[in-house]
Amino acid sequence: MDHRVARRGFLSGATGAAVALPFGASALPQEHGAPQTSGGPALLAYQERTRADRMRWWHEARFGMFIHWGLYSVLGRQEWVLESEGIPIPDYERLARHFQPRPGCAREWARLAKRAGQKYMVLTAKHHEGFCLWDSKLTDYNAAKQGPRRDLVREFVEAARAEGLRVGLYYSLMDWHHPDGETCATDPAARERFVAYTHGLLRELLTNYGTIDILWYDVTLPLSPEQWRADAMNAMVFDLQPQIVVNNRNGLPGDFSTPEHKVAADKRAWETCETMNLGWGYQRADDEWKSTKRIVNDLTLCVQQGGNYLLNIGPDAAGDVPAESVRVLGEVGAWLKTNGAAIYGARGRAADAFGNYTNFTAAGNTLYVHVYFWPSRTPDAVARAFPGRETVVAVGGVRAKALSARLLKTGEAVRFTQDAVSLRLTGLPEAAPDSPTTVIAVECDGPAFVDHHLIRPEWKRYGVGTVD
Template identity: 70%
Template sequence: MTPIDRRTFLGAAGGAGALPLLTAAAAGQEADGASAATATALLPYQEESRARRMKWWHDAKFGMFIHYGLYSIIGHQEWVMESEGVPIPDYEKLAGKFMPKLGAAREWARLAKRAGQRYMVLTTKHHEGFCLWDTATTDYNAAKQGAKRDIVREFVAAARAEGLGVGLYFSLMDWHHPDGARCKDDAAARARFVAYTHAQIRELLSNYGKIDILWYDVDWPLTPEQWRADAMNRMVFDLQPDIIVNNRNGLTGDFATPEHRISAADRAWESCMTMNYGWGYQRTDQEWKPARKLVNELTLCVQQGGNYLLNIGPEADGSVPRASVDTLEQVGAWLRTNGAAIYDCDGRAAGAFGNYTNFTRAKDKLYVHVYFWPSQSPAAQVLDALKPETVVAVGGVRTKILSARLLKTGQPVQFTQDAIALRLTGLPDEAPDDPTTVIELTCEGTPYVRHHLIRPEWPRYGVNVGGARSS
């Protein structure tokens, strides 16, 4: 089908006006959340209860994002309606083919549990406008089309059955609604569309019991004032006093949402990331990140005080791609023996960094995450004949180390410490854990690492470390 521009798209939708076509790159809100120009402060009642409401989320560290909708049937990615210029009448025909298998939501929740993820966020409505719940606001929903089931209800029940936090994603932008674009310049259309949007949020937060997270997305094309975002959030907290909300309805919310990058903020934050190049299912995208990469991203988030929301894109029937399942299970297996280096940690190791390591910290423990073992060095094969000792050297540790051990097995690790470096010795030639080995250091007091680079004495020394304040 020949791509069409926004004028033709809106004509098919019954809209008016020639507004610029919004591309993924242009949707700055999707990438960064509320901008400095539009963000406003938390409402007073949010601020007062924020620490209490957010505690479970800070402890959870790791969540599952689920992008699932009509785009999953096409298998081209979640922006396919816009990127391929599909007219609304043609796209609507997909609703009759939306047939998630029974038990799909339970499979998602069980996978999240095995992966060590502690909360889940489902796209209840993405930009395509199709609703996964039984809504009275439109017949364009999963309870009245296709399988004729309330997928949000199934999702909430599945997450609760596994003891996971429940998060609902909701796109403010709506390509299907006839007022979704013309509301920018048409006051009557704006009034209708904002009322429609508020009504949908009210349903989601009224009909499914306790909801832990409301995850807004893309507040285009209106300002916070036009969305009545203050009233929106007030309604949210009236309905769900313990909920937390993100920053993508134009207000600052409870946490920031860097996308496709790990970028610490001066507040609570969560990096949302993908396992390949897309959010929704893409049958041709087989560029999957390995478990080592995912563990590294999780550790970087925790090291800097943030959360890690990792996405899956189920196929048309709700099945999770085998590559996603296998990799998440590898991450979960690693977390079952190394979870103390993730769940128990704060963000106070944010300044520590290394060439082949990450660091996390919990009370008097400093965890050295070695994701490139000395024997994996390109020079290792050349040096094998010399039989160098396997050593991990960490520079800049300014706190006295009392003991060291491999976190997975508890095996003690020998070490020496001087003003230049902490040297961990007597290590096995091959990495004792996969995809990352964690060495737990018990410190005399609060761990403190200061920027300091060392030159390895042997090329098989696996770590040149720089660090900074982590007290």
């Protein structure tokens, strides 16, 4: 898994490293068979013509919840356990008897997402294991006929809608359980059956549950987009759900790209998907939890670069979300209640350079300065050499005139001075007013842009250390 941030100089965690982050191994994501970024036009004229309208809410939402949940949750060793441990399929099938989620667990997830400030939810309706969480007429390997004997997709959709959240469904094209799921690569008859089965399952998902806002494909292996008939697949999807948003992991460009385990801006719409610990599916022994600061700062980085952030939870077989996920999401939500104006609907590309302790988003003429390492006062030892001892947040290269400034946490006005090279926010408290990140809203005389590299030719140079 790759946890690197793609841009220089922004510290996503509380470490001193500039690019690589020590939050896990550097192996390829397990879903590396799926495209993560992709440019170029989509194949459907309708998709191109309607994209701006269909994606307006998505761009404003910024923050969503991913939910990896399936039979693998019974074992509690992540979602790839069938393949990674080489479990015989008849043995794995018996897990369905023990997959008995509590009634109402999906409603609890939706309430958690709402408290966390997330605006949409995406559920793994079918992961690579091939078990369908809905009442399918095409296979008995589903939650309505085995295990819980309930349509878990319907419960999820109704729960998300009850909380006013947008609804997304994940669907893995790759299938380790279906008898044609691998032989389709070389056997034309198997391919015809399996592709028809796949299109049929997607038709069920997009027909039986009312409006679906997002279709999140994953992993095209073992077929090419042409073999999947991906163009016909997307045509069917938009025929059934004209306002849906579709990602790029069926081999076509889709509406948005999907960098995984990293913040990597694309030239078009994009969404980073990330875990709260190391794994996607429930892993009872995985305690490498990301901090609230890390998640808030990654969300800010996504918004600053113009993207969305899809953050995963992995419930256990009963549907219970790990306590640490609940705690951290609650803290993220509390921060967003105060600072949401700096995230939701904020425009990307508010800056082309990061500070040593700051990042930037903007909306209209308001520049939001996100201070993730509070600078505090100048130490006594250097106060004589560096003018002033008060706490100052300084931003070089602000390309707009500041008119006023305030702390989002308290609404308190912030004094400032500004010249050609620097905006200095002064008289700030020694301790950070907010946690894990303090946001200062600066009202400007026009849309603000920050690039401290631009000030190099504007500094007054004094010739210190030169020889006449």
